[in-house]
Amino acid sequence: xxxxxxxxxxxxxxxxxxxxxxxxxxxxxxxxxxxxxxxxxxxxxxxxxxxxxxxxxxxxxxxxxxxxxxxxxxxxxxxxxxxxxxxxxxxxxxxxxxxxxxxxxxxxxxxxxxxxxxxxxxxxxxxxxxxxxxxxxxxxxxxxxxxxxxxxxxxxxxxxxxxxxxxxxxxxxxxxxxxxxxxxxxxxxxxxxxxxxxxxxxxxxxxxxxxxxxxxxxxxxxxxxxxxxxxxxxxxxxxxxxxxxxxxxxxxxxxxxxxxxxxxxxxxxxxxxxxxxxxxxxxxxxxxxxxxxxxxxxxxxxxxxxxxxxxxxxxxxxxxxxxxxxx
Amino acid sequence: xxxxxxxxxxxxxxxxxxxxxxxxxxxxxxxxxxxxxxxxxxxxxxxxxxxxxxxxxxxxxxxxxxxxxxxxxxxxxxxxxxxxxxxxxxxxxxxxxxxxxxxxxxxxxxxxxxxxxxxxxxxxxxxxxxxxxxxxxxxxxxxxxxxxxxxxxxxxxxxxxxxxxxxxxxxxxxxxxxxxxxxxxxxxxxxxxxxxxxxxxxxxxxxxxxxxxxxxx
Numbered sequence: 001x002x003x004x005x006x007x008x009x010x011x012x013x014x015x016x017x018x019x020x021x022x023x024x025x026x027x028x029x030x031x032x033x034x035x036x037x038x039x040x041x042x043x044x045x046x047x048x049x050x051x052x053x054x055x056x057x058x059x060x061x062x063x064x065x066x067x068x069x070x071x072x073x074x075x076x077x078x079x080x081x082x083x084x085x086x087x088x089x090x091x092x093x094x095x096x097x098x099x100x101x102x103x104x105x106x107x108x109x110x111x112x113x114x115x116x117x118x119x120x121x122x123x124x125x126x127x128x129x130x131x132x133x134x135x136x137x138x139x140x141x142x143x144x145x146x147x148x149x150x151x152x153x154x155x156x157x158x159x160x161x162x163x164x165x166x167x168x169x170x171x172x173x174x175x176x177x178x179x180x181x182x183x184x185x186x187x188x189x190x191x192x193x194x195x196x197x198x199x200x201x202x203x204x205x206x207x208x209x210x211x212x213x214x215x216x217x218x219x220x221x222x223x224x225x226x227x228x229x230x231x232x233x234x235x236x237x238x239x240x241x242x243x244x245x246x247x248x249x250x251x252x253x254x255x256x257x258x259x260x261x262x263x264x265x266x267x268x269x270x271x272x273x274x275x276x277x278x279x280x281x282x283x284x285x286x287x288x289x290x291x292x293x294x295x296x297x298x299x300x301x302x303x304x305x306x307x308x309x310x311x312x313x314x315x316x317x318x319x320x321x322x323x324x325x326x327x
Numbered sequence: 328x329x330x331x332x333x334x335x336x337x338x339x340x341x342x343x344x345x346x347x348x349x350x351x352x353x354x355x356x357x358x359x360x361x362x363x364x365x366x367x368x369x370x371x372x373x374x375x376x377x378x379x380x381x382x383x384x385x386x387x388x389x390x391x392x393x394x395x396x397x398x399x400x401x402x403x404x405x406x407x408x409x410x411x412x413x414x415x416x417x418x419x420x421x422x423x424x425x426x427x428x429x430x431x432x433x434x435x436x437x438x439x440x441x442x443x444x445x446x447x448x449x450x451x452x453x454x455x456x457x458x459x460x461x462x463x464x465x466x467x468x469x470x471x472x473x474x475x476x477x478x479x480x481x482x483x484x485x486x487x488x489x490x491x492x493x494x495x496x497x498x499x500x501x502x503x504x505x506x507x508x509x510x511x512x513x514x515x516x517x518x519x520x521x522x523x524x525x526x527x528x529x530x531x532x533x534x535x536x537x538x539x540x541x542x543x544x
Contacts, residue, residue: 001394003394004393004394005374005393006374006376006393006437006439008440008442027437027440029435030435030436030437030440031417031432031435034396034435034436034437035416035417035435038415038416047393047437049439049440051440075429075490075495078495078496079493079494079495079496084496084503084504085504088503091496091503092498092503095496095497095498095500096498098520099417099420099519099520099521100430100483100486100487100490100517100518100519100520101417101420101423101430101431101432101435101483101486101520102417102432102435102520104429104430104431104486105431105432105435105436233519234515234516234519235498235515235516235519236519236520
């Protein structure tokens with residue numbers, strides 16, 4: 001590992017101030033950053049340990065939602081009584097991610113900002129536009145079984161690896177961010193995480209020194225929730241495709257539905273037209289498949305990952321059916 | 328290679344100076360060379376840091392390179408080689424220890440980030456010559472072949488039972504709000520962060536079942 005200096009600031013103001021220095025990086029659980037530093041993909045000159053900042057509370061908001069401190073561990077969040085009761089898709093998404101050891105260490109803020117597991121991003125001997133802008137994308141013509149089928153660009157077909165973020169996207173999570181000047185802003189999760197376009201080196205829209213301090217969930221949407229993940233192993237594997245879904249149905253009709261896909265794009269994939277198309281429709285498998293097809297409009301495989309398009313369609317339909325019963 | 332051998336000579340001399348200042352509670356392993364420093368290295372100056380860890384009940388004051396992981400600190404600085412290095416990337420679980428009672432991959436923490444924390448390794452589970460119930464169960468159930476993953480499996484299993492006791496659900500728990508039951512399926516899911524390349528899994532599950540039921544023998 002390359003040399004770096006390390007500090008543990010006492011408060012958020014000192015953290016963001018230190019974080020605005022070029023070469024500085026925040027570290028919390030470190031389960032992704034430290035891993036990437038060991039293989040010389042991440043090369044911070046200075047680490048700012050934010051893991052002990054007072055951001056480990058989960059509290060109810062006046063609006064009837066939940067405010068989750070950025071340092072709440074993935075395990076604590078999954079086990080939180082309110083999350084299990086009112087946001088079960090989030091609990092399930094978290095519990096389906098990583099291993100128990102990693103969930104104990106990884107944080108809410110860090111989970112959002114974890115980097116892709118594209119093997120070419122990890123391989124410093126290969127071109128990768130995300131790691132080295134302008135060098136090319138090795139995955140496009142390479143082994144791309146795990147890669148994106150939608151929202152990708154010529155520059156990058158990497159996927160965002162988080163399960164948690166998929167559920168948070170379906171729940172319309174808002175991300176609280178503190179800037180070095182002390183200002184606080186809130187950004188929707190789908191605006192925090194971005195598509196690669198021609199700048200795949202940018203995973204997110206935060207500026208230098210900005211620190212995620214919390215994630216706020218609005219009150220849970222009506223209906224039943226689920227999280228369905230398809231992967232190569234039964235446990236401790238990244239998603240080929242995952243779906244976080246909530247459907248409010250009565251008398252065989254869908255009143256409202258929301259779903260987000262993981263494993264298919266550079267960020268969790270939402271499709272408002274697909275969700276709107278479900279309103280008032282019969283709660284049937286064929287209807288769900290049609291909605292999935294709308295959500296995946298424009299999907300394109302790159303060879304090894306062609307299978308993800310039908311898999312994503314079926315996984316959406318299955319997830320929606322699971323919460324409304326088969327039809 | 329020890330930590331000190333990995334440091335530049337200038338860094339070593341800085342540590343020597345620091346040691347003088349820190350006093351007698353500091354434990355440092357390795358030789359401090361007496362020769363004068365050569366030209367300073369071209370890379371950034373190493374800023375060694377003083378930390379405190381309580382490991383298996385014993386307090387240690389250490390001077391560490393910020394790059395050193397908790398795993399390397401345990402093995403190479405404190406001589407606790409029971410904690411194993413498998414992948415060094417958080418994927419195999421061989422380095423699992425308990426940090427403030429919670430199971431973690433020791434390879435995925437910088438030692439400096441664990442300053443002040445309470446660590447229990449496999450060496451800290453037994454009471455003298457009396458094995459921990461989980462260790463006894465692993466022996467009785469023949470829950471290993473080569474044994475390399477075993478310390479991590481055992482520490483992980485101890486942490487896992489505490490999680491179940493606290494009501495932590497898992498991905499296979501079904502009803503998230505119910506008190507989780509410790510079935511074989513639950514154990515396999517909850518232990519998926521510990522890989523056994525000899526595939527001793529059936530006996531590992533049996534050992535954990537036995538230990539959790541309080542009948543390790």
